[in-house]
Amino acid sequence: MTRPPREDVRVVPKHHVLVRLSHWLNVPLLFAMIASGLAIYWASPVFFHGYDPVNRSRDYLVDLGAAIARVLGNGGRDPRAWVYDHLSLGTGQLAISLRWHWAFAYLFMLNGALYLIGLIRGGGWRALIPRRSDVRESLRGRGHEVEIVEDWSDLMGHAQLIRIDPDGLRGGSDPRADGAALGS
Numbered sequence: 001m002t003r004p005p006r007e008d009v010r011v012v013p014k015h016h017v018l019v020r021l022s023h024w025l026n027v028p029l030l031f032a033m034i035a036s037g038l039a040i041y042w043a044s045p046v047f048f049h050g051y052d053p054v055n056r057s058r059d060y061l062v063d064l065g066a067a068i069a070r071v072l073g074n075g076g077r078d079p080r081a082w083v084y085d086h087l088s089l090g091t092g093q094l095a096i097s098l099r100w101h102w103a104f105a106y107l108f109m110l111n112g113a114l115y116l117i118g119l120i121r122g123g124g125w126r127a128l129i130p131r132r133s134d135v136r137e138s139l140r141g142r143g144h145e146v147e148i149v150e151d152w153s154d155l156m157g158h159a160q161l162i163r164i165d166p167d168g169l170r171g172g173s174d175p176r177a178d179g180a181a182l183g184s
Contacts, residue, residue, distance in 0.1 A: 016122025022115040029108045036101035038087055043094035 013020075062081075069079030077085060119125045139146050158177030163170045173180050 015124055016118040018114050018118025019122060019124060020118075022111045022118060025111050025114075026108070029104055029111060032104045033101060033108065035087060036097050036104060038083070039093050039097035040101060042081075043092050043097060 015023075062083075065082035065085075066079045069077075069082040072082075074082055119128075136146050136148070158174035158179065160173045160177070160179050161171065163172075171180075
């Protein structure tokens with residue numbers, strides 16, 4: 001059995017390599033910021049939660065950690081710290097967690113700069129500029145009837161203006177309108 005001849009398909013990259021790279025770097029950077037943020041939350045005395053008489057706890061993540069540890073086991077560790085031990089840098093690591101958090105934040109900002117450079121170099125910035133048809137199609141999509149008229153049509157509204165200056169009032173009116181704006 002013979003195979004049909006293979007047609008070569010040319011793949012044209014839509015985005016610049018920096019845009020693609022920085023897009024995917026966001027994922028680990030944000031996860032790292034979340035993990036270090038949880039460690040800051042755990043270690044900082046600023047985030048103290050008052051005692052809740054209903055469930056006898058102060059911290060919802062402690063309650064969640066204890067529930068998860070009951071189901072999955074915790075290997076002899078404090079079951080209340082399960083969330084922090086598994087999803088952050090650990091307990092009691094405020095200084096190092098702050099340093100890591102800021103380091104990841106600076107990397108996140110640098111990644112944003114790489115994204116902008118990639119948008120500019122690859123021409124992707126053009127897609128960010130709104131077009132006239134965007135407003136028209138958006139309104140039509142919401143059920144509005146949209147009619148395009150000439151630049152100077154009587155269907156459009158006309159303007160009158162009164163400006164208050166220290167010297168008095170000044171008025172102006174669209175000459176195509178039947179109204180008037182008068183100032184003294």
